[in-house]
Amino acid sequence: MTSPQPRPKKPPRWLLRRPDPDAPARLFLFPYSGCGASMFQGWPRRIGAIDVCLVQPPARQNRIGEPHYGTYENMARELVAYLRPHLDRPFAFFGHCGGALPGIEVTRQLAAAGLPLPQRVFVSGQVAPHDGPYSRLFELDRDGLRAELGHIITRLGGEPTGPLVEMGLEVLANDLEANRRYAPGRVTVGCGITAIGWSEDTEIPATLMGGWQDVSADCRTVELRGGHFDFLSAPQALLAEIRRDFGGVADAPAKQEQTVG
Template identity: 55%
Template sequence: MAGNWLLRRPRTDPVGRLFCFPYSGVGASMFSRWPEEIDGIEVCPVQPPGRENRSREPHYGSYERFAADLVEYLRPYLDRPFAFFGHCAGALPAFETACRLAETGLPAPSQLYISAQVAPHDCPHDRYLDLDEEELRAEMCNLVTLRGGTPHPVLIDLALEVLHEDLDVNRVYRRPAPVRLPGPVTVLEWTDDTEISLEQMAGWRHYSETVEYTALPGGHFEFLSAPPLLLKTLSFR
């Protein structure tokens, strides 16, 4: 199987692992401002194909294919408690990966953290789907700035190519009905988020026997800076 699905090779000694899924148009480097460890839990940013150090590889094509390939790669790293975190569109491949683990009889995440995303049976829901090319370009430039960088036209063009492929997947993704996961789900609401409301995320209550809703201060992109309250929430031990 081609490609390295993780930004860093996992250590052999953590008490647990938190696998973090990037959202549309970007890669694992979006977690560059996050620590490498949270209370003994190793932070493991997931790197999808078709971007950054995997730019020469073909796009994954669907969240289901994403999950199937990632699960095969993760098998050696499921030897201790682990959790998944996905924000916005990144929550969907995180969910599908949890489903794939259940289908194949592999260990389930100790926690699935869903941030600012509707449930799969309420998809698609993404503000980017309604934006034109110039609006998407402005969004990519803003994201680079929020991450502490300076937008470069050539790099923005490359990011837009990835973004369009990601949005093509997002546009057609939908589960016909809720799917029960074996592990607990925590749904994270950002109190100043203007892109999605708590009511729109209510559908997640059907996806596990244990679903908790947690409100965190900040807007839609607050998670990029790894705020302490978020990191405390993600310490799933």
């Protein structure tokens, strides 16, 4: 009697949903520390003609059983391999706070591999790599992180129950450690950057974001009205900046801008 053959491992699910094969452009959204891709539930599925694609790192939500990526370099290495078939048309990255730096590292590794680069990297509420790591969360103990996670869950419309908070606490701690360890020094990327600050952001004040000018020769800075978490609702001012810097491919009838879910 032969032994049963082990089942082949399923490929990692780096995107929460399959990209639209008919969309002329794609925007990949990176979640920030402690969260998964569903944090973008308030965003449209399309921004004009741009298909909104949600990046899902391991160790959370539908990938809860997978080990944490450890470092942004590790995360980018796996993500670059996964994204190759989806880089066949204009694309860009967007990340806020702890989600901004993985987009930069993925861009660096795409360049090193000779693969297509994003049209733009949109970085929101985060300092440039050579000005970091920077976050008040680095100073919090586990009780402080637990309270912060409850605040994040509430912001996302959830109920911060004990099991939910404890489940996410390790993810938040590991994500922050990856942020703390990311110290590539003064880096440059061969694509444009739009650095988006927020007028009422007390976590990462817009005045700390000037270093992005050194990361790209084509860097545009903009300050939007709102606080650190206001990007979650995809305000029209933010979507307008994305459409502006993505270029003409973003133009499409407004009826295509439907909310996720």
